[in-house]
Amino acid sequence: MSLTGENLSFSYGRTPLIRDYSITLTEGRILGVHGYSGTGKSTLARLLTGYLTPSEGRVLVDGAPVVRGAFHPAQLIQQHPERAVDPRWRLSRVVENIDPDTLEQLGIRPEWLTRRALEVSGGQLQRISIARALDPRTRYLVADEITTMMDGLLQADIWAKLVAAVRERDLGMLVVSHDRDLMRHVCDEVIEFDGGAGTRR
Numbered sequence: 174m175s176l177t178g179e180n181l182s183f184s185y186g187r188t189p190l191i192r193d194y195s196i197t198l199t200e201g202r203i204l205g206v207h208g209y210s211g212t213g214k215s216t217l218a219r220l221l222t223g224y225l226t227p228s229e230g231r232v233l234v235d236g237a238p239v240v241r242g243a244f245h246p247a248q249l250i251q252q253h254p255e256r257a258v259d260p261r262w263r264l265s266r267v268v269e270n271i272d273p274d275t276l277e278q279l280g281i282r283p284e285w286l287t288r289r290a291l292e293v294s295g296g297q298l299q300r301i302s303i304a305r306a307l308d309p310r311t312r313y314l315v316a317d318e319i320t321t322m323m324d325g326l327l328q329a330d331i332w333a334k335l336v337a338a339v340r341e342r343d344l345g346m347l348v349v350s351h352d353r354d355l356m357r358h359v360c361d362e363v364i365e366f367d368g369g370a371g372t373r374r
């Protein structure tokens with residue numbers, strides 16, 4: 174069982190950002206993706222989770238393309254949770270499909286759920302967006318710089334809880350980060366991302 178990006182190419186304008194790049198994430202593994210700023214790591218994360226469509230190549234989940242409009246089994250957790258959560262919604266609505274044990278596992282307090290996104294802290298909102306990504310149908314997570322804006326203690330707490338949840342559910346997780354120490358700590362393996370064959374910047 175795997176999440177595969179097969180011969181992916183993508184560009185925002187004329188210059189290719191990602192070219193003929195392939196990557197495989199196996200269920201139950203935590204794979205780190207490290208690379209210089211601007212190489213296209215966030216773009217790769219978006220391609221793998223269906224937020225962007227590759228110009229060439231394809232994304233396969235367990236060997237098959239994801240059905241358009243269906244729940245994507247690879248869920249993206251972004252650096253800025255406030256961009257991922259509708260500010261008008263009470264947080265209880267954001268996590269309505271998530272079982273209470275998962276909320277408790279992530280240290281989410283019931284009183285946060287009565288509020289909206291702008292009425293909780295960044296760390297609290299990131300826990301909510303992690304919880305939402307842990308839908309029962311999720312098989313893979315792509316975590317893109319999810320604790321970059323947080324202090325060390327909060328980072329460590331969130332990663333400990335997320336990794337425990339991932340291991341317990343035997344999910345595959347791709348971790349995009351600049352932080353080599355974090356990746357050494359969290360990942361089974363770390364790869365260097367360069368955008369693929371022949372990309373220039």
Ligand SMILES: Nc1ncnc2c1ncn2[C@@H]1O[C@H](COP(=O)(O)OP(=O)(O)OP(=O)(O)O)[C@@H](O)[C@H]1O
Binds near residue numbers: 211216217
């Ligand atoms: N929506 C967009 N439209 C046009 N260009 C974009 C868009 N999003 C990103 N880019 C450009 O694509 C390149 C790669 O961006 P991306 O965010 O994927 O890189 P990254 O490796 O994640 O960078 P960082 O490590 O700094 O977060 C950058 O030059 C960026 O300016």
